[in-house]
Amino acid sequence: MSEQLDIITGAFSYTGREIARQLLPTGHTVKTLTRRGLSESPFGDRVQPLPLNFEDPPALAASLEGAHTLYNTYWVRFAHGDVEFSDAVRNTTVLIEAALAAGVRRFVHVSITKPHSAPSLPYFKGKALLEETLIASGLSYGIVRPTVVFGRGDVFINNVAWILRHFPFVGIPGDGQYGIQPVHVDDVARIAVELGATSENLIRDAAGPETFTWDEFVAVIGAGIGCVRPLVHVPVPVALAMAKAIGVLVHDVVVNRQELAGLMANLVVSDLPPSGEIRLTEWIRDHAETLGQTYSSELNRNFRRPSSPWDDLTHSTPTPKPS
Ligand SMILES: NC(=O)c1ccc[n+]([C@@H]2O[C@H](COP(=O)([O-])OP(=O)(O)OC[C@H]3O[C@@H](n4cnc5c(N)ncnc54)[C@H](OP(=O)(O)O)[C@@H]3O)[C@@H](O)[C@H]2O)c1
Secondary structure (H helix, E strand, C coil), X not given: CCCCEEEEECCCCCHHHHXXXXXXXXXXXXXXXXXXXXXXXXXXXHEEEEECCCCCXXXXXXXHXXXXXXXXXCCCCCCECCECHXXXXXXXXHHHHHHHHHXXXXXXXXXXXXXXXXXXXXXXXHHHHHHHHXXXXXXXXXXXXXXXXXXXXXXXXHHHHHHHHHCCCEEEECCCCCEECCEEHHHHHHHHHXXXXXXXXXXXXXXXXXXXXXHHHHHHHHHHHCCCCCEEEECHHHHHHHHHHHHHHHCCCCCCHHHHHHHHCCCXXXXXXXXXXXXXXXXXXXXXCCCCCCCCCHHHHHHCCCCCCCCCCCCCCCCCCCC
């Protein structure tokens, strides 16, 4: 009998990489839909890249042919340049339709906590819409709803640490009493893989065992890396202006108005018992030397990409030979 084929969007990136790391030892064949070529693979040729090309749905469906489970991590963190959230919604809808056309047996989709709680925030609104689209599609589905993810390759928490290392104080938007319940990327991947192994339609929050107020969260990171700084509470527009100024310095979007609104509305805290096991405080202790030493740029990672190995493809999507 042939091995089960699972396909992951983004197996060379952040959450998708950990899903691949957990699937490979199970003996499944793992392929990835990505903009990245084998040169960016942390798995050598054990994970074959295929083009993440939403402009060619038949080719996308052909890439998914024979897959048992599709793990979808594709999304955009914010609208930037000519990339809009509506593009990410449309592209994910194309992916769901391609999975249906290809006869994929199970679709595990990575969403966000409380997607239906913030219809005015495009990130959450788009995620809510896609959950509904997937549920209505008739595909067998598992939906993972992470809070804020930390771990190997982390951007967000690393950059809070970077700010703590580089500035004499930290500006806290508002009263700093809104919550954050970070979840380790390995826990998110474990929950995704568990959902991939069943056939029941299920939705699971992925939230860590520790919940902090934002004040506590920044203080915990500061204490963990040995950079305790005064927390200065400022109005949201001032906090955004500070973030923008830092953004100019590092050529990135540090945090934007909508992300802050989601955070301050307690949307990255789960109402359910924690499903994650790895504690942020312990992880910080284990990574205190390296956390925040260099800034991690979301724009460099996902928006200012060097040309893709698939750029020459028009309508055909040949499978690259592993080197
Ligand atoms: N990170 C968090 O704290 C967090 C929290 C809650 C929910 N989530 C959800 O978890 C999922 C994975 O997030 P992640 O942080 O692990 O993302 P990621 O690995 O950086 O990216 C996931 C996938 O989306 C693609 N992608 C990202 N930005 C893109 C852009 N600007 N244009 C085109 N493609 C883009 C990546 O393409 P490549 O394969 O080419 O890299 C990859 O396939 C997402 O659905 C996200 O909404 C994340």
